[in-house]
Amino acid sequence: MARETWATRVGFILAAVGSAVGLGNIWRFPWVTAENGGSAFLLVYLVVVVAVGVPGLLGEFVIGRRAGRNPVGALRSLSGSRAWGVVGALSVVTGLALLSFYSVVGGWILRYFVDSVAGVVGSQPAYFADPGAHFGAIAFGPEAVGYHLAFLLLTAIIVLAGVRRGIEVGTMVMMPAVVLLLAALAVWASTRPGAGGGYAFLLRFDLDTVVRNLPSVLGPAAGQALFTLSVGAGTMITYASYLGENRSLPFDATVIATLNTGVGVLAGLVVFPLLFSLGVDPGGIEAGEGALFVGLAGAFAQIPGGTLVAAGLFAVVTLAALSSSISMLEIPVSFVVDEFDVPRRRAVAGIFALVAVSGTVTALRPSIFGFVAGTLVDVLLTTGLIAFLLFVGWVLGREALAEYESGAGALARRVGPAWLLAAGGALPLFLSFSLLTSLGLQAQLGFWGTVAAAVAVAAAAFAGLRRPESMV
Numbered sequence: 001m002a003r004e005t006w007a008t009r010v011g012f013i014l015a016a017v018g019s020a021v022g023l024g025n026i027w028r029f030p031w032v033t034a035e036n037g038g039s040a041f042l043l044v045y046l047v048v049v050v051a052v053g054v055p056g057l058l059g060e061f062v063i064g065r066r067a068g069r070n071p072v073g074a075l076r077s078l079s080g081s082r083a084w085g086v087v088g089a090l091s092v093v094t095g096l097a098l099l100s101f102y103s104v105v106g107g108w109i110l111r112y113f114v115d116s117v118a119g120v121v122g123s124q125p126a127y128f129a130d131p132g133a134h135f136g137a138i139a140f141g142p143e144a145v146g147y148h149l150a151f152l153l154l155t156a157i158i159v160l161a162g163v164r165r166g167i168e169v170g171t172m173v174m175m176p177a178v179v180l181l182l183a184a185l186a187v188w189a190s191t192r193p194g195a196g197g198g199y200a201f202l203l204r205f206d207l208d209t210v211v212r213n214l215p216s217v218l219g220p221a222a223g224q225a226l227f228t229l230s231v232g233a234g235t236m237i238t239y240a241s242y243l244g245e246n247r248s249l250p251f252d253a254t255v256i257a258t259l260n261t262g263v264g265v266l267a268g269l270v271v272f273p274l275l276f277s278l279g280v281d282p283g284g285i286e287a288g289e290g291a292l293f294v295g296l297a298g299a300f301a302q303i304p305g306g307t308l309v310a311a312g313l314f315a316v317v318t319l320a321a322l323s324s325s326i327s328m329l330e331i332p333v334s335f336v337v338d339e340f341d342v343p344r345r346r347a348v349a350g351i352f353a354l355v356a357v358s359g360t361v362t363a364l365r366p367s368i369f370g371f372v373a374g375t376l377v378d379v380l381l382t383t384g385l386i387a388f389l390l391f392v393g394w395v396l397g398r399e400a401l402a403e404y405e406s407g408a409g410a411l412a413r414r415v416g417p418a419w420l421l422a423a424g425g426a427l428p429l430f431l432s433f434s435l436l437t438s439l440g441l442q443a444q445l446g447f448w449g450t451v452a453a454a455v456a457v458a459a460a461a462f463a464g465l466r467r468p469e470s471m472v
Helices: 009-020 023-035 039-067 071-079 082-121 131-138 142-160 163-190 195-203 207-229 235-240 249-277 291-300 306-340 344-364 366-396 398-405 410-424 426-438 441-465
Strands: none
Touching: 009 163, 009 235, 009 249, 009 306, 023 039, 023 082, 023 207, 023 249, 023 306, 039 071, 039 195, 039 207, 039 235, 039 249, 039 366, 039 398, 039 410, 039 426, 071 082, 071 235, 071 306, 071 366, 082 131, 082 142, 082 235, 082 291, 082 306, 082 344, 082 366, 131 291, 142 163, 142 306, 142 344, 163 195, 163 249, 163 306, 195 249, 207 249, 207 366, 207 426, 235 306, 249 291, 249 398, 249 410, 291 306, 306 344, 344 366, 366 398, 366 410, 366 426, 398 410, 410 426, 426 441
16 A cells, blocks of 8 residues: 655654654653752753754654655665564554553543633632642542543544644644643743742753762653653654655754754743742652642642633643654554555554553553553663664664765765764763663662673674674
């Protein structure tokens, strides 16, 4: 069957931004920033986005456009090796794992949005009275399963419509709406008394704090960058495989990373001024899956018209969550459609049924949810991006550089060789360090011991994958 392509360049960019701009920006970014020192974390995060995130995006774009296939088919066809096809299958596993917890969180957001809208037209939302107890009561259990299925159904309906009529049209509506609603909330938050403290917390540059906390902040910053940029799961390989023309991949990657980071900072400009205006210490809010629902829900209860503001914020987060979840579902769907020539309708139905079951398990078992949303996803995303970068640098080599340069401008072409060398060396080394840190190795070996271990792991990978004739 004929493979779909994006109708417009703007559609592709907004779809990729939509994949990146989701719960990672609005749900996770504020509390991770608060947990890691505010501006100190923000600075390190921005450096990681530029130095690792953009090159990682480019790596996935190059693979996807070069092959015109899903991650499994792309790595297998470009390498001529079934082993690389197995590595590509990791993306399908990652997409399923992501969606298995993401749809549960999406269900929470959908519920809070519905409750907020009901509060606008009726009595105040139930979560106003005791936000912590309310979230604890509804986060897991049969009701959480119901909202998980409702959110997953909305995601499946969009993906079922296809690339152009579903994903592209959906994100072209949702992403501008997210930005406009967030901007309106940020303007409103700036008028609150004490908002200046929130701006200082988020934006003040403190070099001493950065240097002092760098080892502890680096891991969370890297994890946040990968999560919010949607790299490592094969999403961007899948989306780039639908490109029907040659255009500047470096330009597209830079625009996507810039817009994604901008939305994350914009979310911070809503959350932190609001919390400071109410005398709430962001660092005192318990970090984790309930931070948005407990911390901000309590804040809304103290504001005149808080129910309406809450409805607006949860509308933003619902749209952002959907724009990301459709990209997660598209990974296994594109795999089934491409590799088994299954009609999209059947592929969507089958994957929906599978995630409905796996998501139900995470919605019923908090311990499983915590493992999937934390350790499992962090390991899968980091491992996936390491594999993609090694593939670009050590398997594709000059072919990757040729694809990178196709449609690129003069400036982008000049930095192409440096990008390829970084993709095959420095970036996998950095990501190996981040992976070992996330697994707790730094607590046992210390910073430099973990660096040495990362060098050893990366060297072993390079030795096994090296193909001299493919290198620049």
